[in-house]
Amino acid sequence: MLKKSLQILLCVFLLTSAESIAQKKNKKNKNAPQPVAADVKKPDGKKEPKPYKKVIDSTAVTQKGLIDVHKVGDKYLFEVSDALIGKEIMTITRYSKTPAGGGIFGGEEINRQVVRFEKGQNNTIILRSITYVIMSPDENKPITKSVKNSSADPIIGIYDILAYKKDENGKENVGSVIDMTAAFDSDLQTFSLNPINKQLLSIQAFQKDKSFIQFIKSFPINTEIRTTKTFTTQAPQISRTPMPKIGTDFPAALDAGVITMELNTSFILLPENPMRKRTFDKRVGYFANGYDVFEEDSQKSDTDIFAVRWRLEPKNAEDAERQKRGELIEPKKPIVYYLDPATPDKWKPFIKQGIDDWQEAFEFAGWKNAIRGEYWPENDPSMSLEDARFSVLRYFAAEIQNAYGPNVHDPRTGEIMESHIGWYHNIMSLLRDWYLIQTAAVDPKARNKKFDDKLMGELIRFVAAHEVGHTLGLRHNMGASFATPVEMLRNPEFQKKNGHTSSIMDYARFNYVAQPEDNVKDLFPRIGDYDKWAIKWGYSYFNGAKSEEEEKALLNEMTKDAYKNRRLWFGTETSPYDPRYQTEDLGDNAMKASEYGIKNLKRILPNLIEWSKEKGEDYSELEGLYNSLVGQFRRYMGHVTKNVGGIYETPKTYDMEGNEYEIVPSSIQNEAVAFLNEQLFKTPTWLLDQNIIAKINPDNGVELMKGIQDGTLSSLLSYDRMARLMETSSLNKANYSIDELLSDLKKGIFSELRTNTAIDVYRRNLQKAFVSKLIDAISVDKNVSANFNGRRIVIADTDLPSISRGHLIELRSQLRAANALATDRLSKFHISDLVARIDKALNPNR
Incomplete structure (x- = not known):
């Protein structure tokens, strides 16, 4: 079994079935040697081989x-x-x-x-x-x-x-x-x-x-x-x-x-001379394969885990020496990806360029012309798109909004043998929505229902490069965007040189932080510092290394040196705890980045009708864009929420300083909750643009807002997160705790109780949701558990019910006091109802 810190999927599902062919029993002595020579007579009824x-x-x-x-x-x-x-x-x-x-x-x-x-x-x-x-x-x-x-x-x-x-x-x-x-x-x-x-x-x-x-x-x-x-x-x-x-x-x-x-x-x-395996390192983001190894002199079985990568070797010993001296050389066999001839002609150059973009990264590993895209040759009967000798980007006429980049590798060594990238036609629709919602505030080219071919081509190029990265063995690096300070996302010189993320393998789509006054023009991801370093790690040829162990030692020194530069770090896509490793996020502070993002959404929303209109068409396009914008807002809330109960997970080895796990500072967690109180729990009525909603929905957005707020609140108060907060605050009172979280949320969600102002329908829904979640916590069933670090934690046996009960008692007192002063009729009904709910929960037998 792999340790939890690896957290990668290494299983290869090889499903087989048996085909049985009836054979008559051998009448010879059952103790006789089993192999039968060609000229030995077979049992009666069995056909002998013919000439x-x-x-x-x-x-x-x-x-x-x-x-x-x-x-x-x-x-x-x-x-x-x-x-x-x-x-x-x-x-x-x-x-x-x-x-x-x-x-x-x-x-x-x-x-x-x-x-x-x-x-x-x-x-x-x-x-x-x-x-x-x-x-x-x-x-x-x-x-x-x-x-x-x-x-x-x-x-x-x-x-x-x-x-x-x-x-x-x-x-x-x-x-x-x-x-x-x-x-x-x-x-x-x-x-x-x-x-x-x-x-x-x-x-x-x-x-x-x-x-x-x-x-x-x-x-x-x-x-x-x-x-x-x-x-x-x-x-x-x-x-x-x-x-x-x-x-x-x-x-x-x-x-x-x-x-x-x-x-x-x-x-x-499979290669008769298997490629030398390169030992997997969790500090570098490669897909991996592995199996258990039993050795004669070992006292326990070990797991041999190795990176998945192509075989790149020099053509001869002379080239190997030239590369060792620092010269770029061509590999014996380059990596070639063919484009499906079914690909629309106008997109082929952009896809090919997305493949060729990786050449620069391979130069960091000592190779030139190591990778290229090729158009499928016409009328060549010796070639087939399904032929396993050829790697192909296949174009699918499908409504699916996606693309993917798998590979086929030798399970003995991890050597990639070929890849068939899947490209669905409707990926362009997804790209249009992403780019418009994230950048239209700063890029006028994004303010159209249909993008021009050059802009769409560049978007396609970016996706092609990302998917090719997967076929080279690279996993998602969800921590790459965290290496860029938020304010540098608004700096045009920095963006021109570095881009908004250090890896194209991140899910950091486009720069949504840049403001109109910043004059930032570089909004696309591109192959970055991490990608070049990762290719160097996976594809450097160590001419002097005589074994996997010697290679591992050399790579370890390279990796430790790379860790001095935050832009070269890998952030796993599988960590449930680390807020630095998230999809669709930007920058080193989710609260600051999301605040800038919301400012741009407020600029974009009033223009959606103009940017989606077409004579004779209904409002389905507008509905799609509005839903995309709401989805982007939801993502910002998710990015911020992950900081609460967060734990930084930085892969380390014994010869490196520092701990692998660190609790997210209390100040950052407190900042996250303050952001949610301000940007979400204080109703973001700007989202409910009635000029748009009345064209796409019969309702006014009350349930929409309820869903956004309740969804974030449910995530924030999830039992898994509560278990982490109880664990991380147990030995150090300076760490953020459940008590602090509930107190901070109450101040924001029930602010009307202090000011004696009317409670509108959105806040009434939110307050009911909060109370319901505390009531659930005090009456939680023994079968309900949380998961933390692979352990099952029975919530009923923790401090959560006790803390929740205490907060319900305090809240009931505050509600009773506020009810005596309330003048708004619906607010009084609402407060009385909450008091009754809490009474029943605290005293169920009365």
């Missing part, structure tokens, strides 16, 4: 490659060379064509796994699925036997050898011919959809009579299999009472009762 030319006759159409494939009639015969026996092969299955309306698209990966051909008994070839869970580094040690006994790999196919290929002298067998037609024209899970995918897509029975192999092509290091598969689907349930349904109803299935899709499976040989 090669009788099986691969003159009618055979042959393709040479990783596996020689012979098409004889309607059969596909694989000639598995003896040299391939025991070698590990990655199989990757992707959709080539999909039915419309199911949320799946041609080019997307379905599954991947490693397989291996083995010699079986009685003239058979076995195909196994290989899972990397536990390993032993030394094959000659006794413990290796224990590892093998505990990690049997499943058999997914056993195939009769139809003929043996002889060597040039016609004496020795050098290959075995097997019929693998049934593996591909059936529904064998390894080369089809797994049960989870089928359930999500409501797929049921495989239709053999409507399924077939389109073609199989073989190349030097890979073999490609294209199939057409047809399935029945689950019929829609008709019921008068709504019932939950798992799965998608394809329109084609509703019309025809079946769906048909095309799949492509790639067999690609």
Whole structure:
């Protein structure tokens, strides 16, 4: 198990199924040696291998490659060379064509796994699925036997050898011919959809009579299999009472009762000379893989965790020495991404530029021309978009507003072998909304319903660079934006030189802090200081290092030196405690940054009608933009809230100074609550622009405001956050506590009690929500728990009910006193109601 501080997903889901082929029992002595030579007579009824030319006759159409494939009639015969026996092969299955309306698209990966051909008994070839869970580094040690006994790999196919290929002298067998037609024209899970995918897509029975192999092509290091598969689907349930349904109803299935899709499976040989692993370091943001390792001399098992990255090596020893002297050299094999020819022509140059932008980062690691984007060559029959030899950015005609950047890597070493980036057409709609809502106050080009091609192209370039970063092995660095002081976000010279975040891998979309008077022009993320450093860490070639351990020592010194510069820090995307690591935020102080952001939202909101209008169109565009603006405001509230009960998490090693965990200072937590009282709990009526709301909704925004305030209050008073506050304030009274939090909130939420002013509907809703949450805390069930650091904390057994009860008693006294002075009729009703609710909660049996 990984320690909590890693907090990364390292699991590789390799789902397999068994294909059984009936065999008659061997009548020989069961104690006899199991392997059967080619010339040994088989049991009665078992067909013996035939002469090669009788099986691969003159009618055979042959393709040479990783596996020689012979098409004889309607059969596909694989000639598995003896040299391939025991070698590990990655199989990757992707959709080539999909039915419309199911949320799946041609080019997307379905599954991947490693397989291996083995010699079986009685003239058979076995195909196994290989899972990397536990390993032993030394094959000659006794413990290796224990590892093998505990990690049997499943058999997914056993195939009769139809003929043996002889060597040039016609004496020795050098290959075995097997019929693998049934593996591909059936529904064998390894080369089809797994049960989870089928359930999500409501797929049921495989239709053999409507399924077939389109073609199989073989190349030097890979073999490609294209199939057409047809399935029945689950019929829609008709019921008068709504019932939950798992799965998608394809329109084609509703019309025809079946769906048909095309799949492509790639067999690609894993490197015979595995790449040297680079030990994972939680101070640098790389995806990782790993497995448990059992060594002969160890006293416990260890976990070998290594970074996922491409293999970049010098062409020769002379180049390696030149690079060591500081010269840039070209790698033996550069990283190339092809653009799907289905990509609209006007966006291709921008996407290509987003790929090429990474060249500068690789120069920091000593490489030139290490990465590039290429247009897909026209009319080249040797290339296929699903071919595992090629990395491709696939363009999907889909309404999904997203893009993603996966990679396929060698599970033994982390070597990335290829990537298929997914790009959905409607990502442009999301980019338009983001950019308009975040920058229209300072960029006139953003004040349009439709952006011009240059602006949209630059937005596309930014997203392409971000997704390519993932395919290079880089995780999100959610702490990068924290390295920029808030006031520097308003400095045009600083922004021109550094940008608003030190990493394009952050979710720091656009500079929403810059004010109109600042004259800041650089509003886009770009490949920054951290990205260059991270590429240097992952792709530097250490010519003198003789082992992984020597590399690790060199990298550790590099990392410690990098930690002197805050812009080179990595901030994990998985920390629930650290307010420095958040999505969509900017700057080193969420309160200051959000205040600037709100100022810009107030400038943008009155213009939404003008910027979204089009003759003859309804107000759906306006509604979408208004919802985006409200969503941006909600994000600001979330950014601030995370400071309360926050804990800084800075990965450290024994040879570094300082602690890994530090409590967010009380002054910052207090500042966060003061911000929420001022910007949210004091009703932000500016959001409720009736000129807009009356065009898109029948209501006046009361429930909208209630939802925003209640959502933030629920997060602020969540049991997990309360558990952290109790823990962090237990030994040091200077740390922010639950008592202080509730006192600060009461002062803001119930300010009318001190001033004897009328309580409007928004505040009445908010005050009821606050009281309800305290009542819930004093009557919490024993089964209710919080989670902190992986531990279950029973809330009923903590101080939270006691503190909440004390605050309810105090609040009841304040309400009673205020009620005697209140003159507003609805305010008096409201206060009386709150007193009654508190009375009932404190004395439930009265």
